[in-house]
Amino acid sequence: MSDELTASKQSTLQFLPVNLFGSVMGISGLALAxxxxxxxxxxxxxxxELIGALAVIIFIVLSISYIMKLFKYPQKVIEEFKNPILGNFFGTIAIAILLLSSVIAPYSKALSEIVWVTGTILTIVLAFIIVHRLMNQKQEILHATPAWLIPGVGTLDIAVAGGTMPFPWSEEINLFGFAVGGILALVFFVLIFSRLMHHDPMPEKLTPSLMVLIAPFGVGFLAYTNIIKDVDMFASILFYFGLFLGIVLFGKVFKRRLPFGTSWWAVSFPMAAVVIAAFKYAAHVNTWPLKAIAAISLLVLTIVLAVIFVRTLIYLFKGELLKA
Known part of the structure; x- marks a missing residue:
């Protein structure tokens, strides 16, 4: 009986999807909000603080599990990384590490700095690999999904998490991350938007990833304001368009008929980034309409992530989460 249970765990481990690290991103973002x-x-x-602790625990569990998958089923990890769509979700690991550096910052500055440096290196390396692959291999237009934004635009999160880093070189690294992420966001956003307008719709299971389209604006706002230490007209444009696009996409994504899966975690951090941006902008403008927007968006985000979290646990215990 024990041997059968062990074999069952090993067989399901090979189906552990890398995009589950998106849950760490979303829950970390909720904690910061x-x-x-x-x-x-x-x-x-x-x-x-409790939500932040949950994000840390989930990251540790997922990291251990995925490392076990790497050692037991390396070919599965390689296949996942080479997939033109799923491979982009490896960026969620690096972004999760960057966000966790902000989550743990109040408790240990030294550990936060180590985590940020680790996440920064990993994010830049992954961005280089993915962009290099996109430019050196012929790409199908139907593969131009919002997931393309994750590894490259993830470099924006370097400045989001690194705004308070004390290193003499951190400001230049933040600028580098913003430059790479900003230009890639512009290029990929246009390509993806064109694909959505002129070609067949994405598969239903990828529909939640549409919310990733708002990430460059919410994350871009946070990165840009961290770099300039202020909120100017350009920052306002980023925030308001991210808010507008989020409202437009909300109705397209949240439909009852859509099947549930790990892809739903793709909505979490993009929404969280816009919510955090709403709070930062409301604090700057200091008017009740903006504060109301921040409060309402936080309530919506909390409900959405709570539902996704509970449904993920239900699917896990039913044995439907880790299967082919």
Missing amino acids: WRWSHELFGTYALIG
């Missing part, structure tokens, strides 16, 4: 809520509205600080 609740920290902003504490500063702006005086909500309980413990809420954000």
Whole structure:
């Protein structure tokens, strides 16, 4: 019986999807959003800290599990990485590490800095590999999905998490990350938008990834304002377009008929980034309409992630999450 259970665990481990690391991104973003809520509205600080602790725990569990998959089923990992769509989700690992550096910063500056440097190196390396692959292999237009934005635009998160780093070279690294992520966002966004307008719709299981389209604007706002240490007209444009696009896509993504799967975690961090941007912008403008937008968006984000989290656990215990 014990041998059968062990064999079953090993067989399901090979189907552990890398895009589950998107859950760490989303939950980390939710934790940071609740920290902003504490500063702006005086909500309980413990809420954000507990959510942040959950993000750390999930990352540790997923990291151990995926490393086991790498050693036991290396060919499965290689196939996943080479996939023209799924391979982009390896960027979620690096982005998750960057965001966790912000989550743990209040507790250990030294550890936060180590985690940020690790995430920065990994993000740049992955961005180089993915972009190099895109430019050196013929790409099918139907493969131009929002997932393309993840590895390249992930470099924007270097500045999002690195705005307070004390290193003398961190400012230049933040600028580098913003430059790479910003230009790639512009190029890929146009390509993906054109594909969505002029070609067949994406498969239903990839529909939640449409929310990734708002990431360059929410994340771009946070990265840009961290670099210039202010909120100017360009930052306002990034925020408002991200908010507008998020509202447009919300109705396309959240439909009952869409099947549930790990791809739903793709909605989490893009939404969280816009919510955090809403809080930062509301704190700058200091008017009740912007504060209301921040509060409502945080409530929506919390409900959405709570539902996705519970459904993920249900699918896991039913044995439907880790299967071919």
